Amino acid sequence: MKIYVKYFASVRDIMGKDSEDLKIETSLSANELWKSLTVGKKTPIRVLVAVNHEYVDKNFKLKNGDEIAFFPPVTGG
């Protein structure tokens, strides 16, 4: 299945890119995907995750075609 991954703000700085398209064999949770993407990286303590423009919890199971985004707590306004 195909997954579209986006990174914003300090998470993008750490990942060194703003997005990537992935092909994965088995369905992963948001947390499992994050762990596999950040192996060997020093990651921030606080990361939020959204799938298809909605916040989800870390156990959310990804489906084919999902857009998943990882980013730090928001600071607008």
Next chain:
Amino acid sequence: MKIYVKYFASVRDIMGKDSEDLKIETSLSANELWKSLTVGKKTPIRVLVAVNHEYVDKNFKLKNGDEIAFFPPVTGG
């Protein structure tokens, strides 16, 4: 002593005038003055009183030269 009296809004309508200058012999409280001014008149239940642009309570003792105003509860904004 001289007292300057002002009436506003529905109190002015009842009194039939917006102000009057009074000469009084002895010092009166705000309430005593109000009673004497409204003898025989049907007066509203709720009347506020200000002396020299400050709210006062009904027992406030008037002095020579005071400006006293009687008016209904305020409804601005």
Next chain:
Amino acid sequence: MKIEIMNEKFDPWQSLVDYKKNVLQNNPKIGATSVFVGTVRDFNDDEEVQNMELEHYPGMTEKYLEDIVNAAIKKYKIIDGLVIHRVGALEPTDPIVIVASWSEHRDNAFNATRDIMEALKAEAPFWKKESTNNGFRWVEPTIGEENNIDEI
């Protein structure tokens, strides 16, 4: 601080922009601006309002508005405050009042503008008279919005 009683129809947003531009200017300490504008509605207490007369007590009204804004400056450390209030003949959709507070952080601006409006409604000597299909009537204070001022 700006306190003004207006006899003529005014544009509250233009007044705000003018005061900011000419008096407060581009103060980089300001992080938050909270503004309230009250306008005449065409209905009140289930009656159609055709127009309205707003009366005030010249001298006392300005004094109370100044005291109210000074209290908000002191309590919420706001950088500045503005109140402009109409008197005279008003029609539905006419602006009645604008209150603005400027501060470093949003909490203080929100609280100051709200406190100024509540104090204005409770204490500032203004009186509304509405013209409805049943003739003129003096507006009564809304229940729950009465002031704590001593009555005769």
Next chain:
Amino acid sequence: MKIEIMNEKFDPWQSLVDYKKNVLQNNPKIGATSVFVGTVRDFNDDEEVQNMELEHYPGMTEKYLEDIVNAAIKKYKIIDGLVIHRVGALEPTDPIVIVASWSEHRDNAFNATRDIMEALKAEAPFWKKESTNNGFRWVEPTIGEENNIDEI
């Protein structure tokens, strides 16, 4: 309702006046307008701020702002709401955000504008990066203002 993300410097008061004039118009049901404007300060956490970059998540940001305003319309029966938020490069005194709510009575307008601002700060995907004397830094959420969104 108006939700807009602006890449260029904007005049929040002009945007407000334009929306009121062209969309809401002279609606005589409106008795109260509550507006909040946030601007860039030149100090944050005891450091001088020279300028700021504001980033967002196109698509998700607009969706959340719309949901937040719809929630306020439902909860407070406001007549309408507006949010305009800057992104891109900003300098001290530049407007960041305007939130406006229109309602019959002032309580609902005040509460709606405040709720929209609080929800925007907690949920809408925007990120601030400040340039100070010590270089760039991503802004951390203020303690006590954290959202309740699940974290990885």
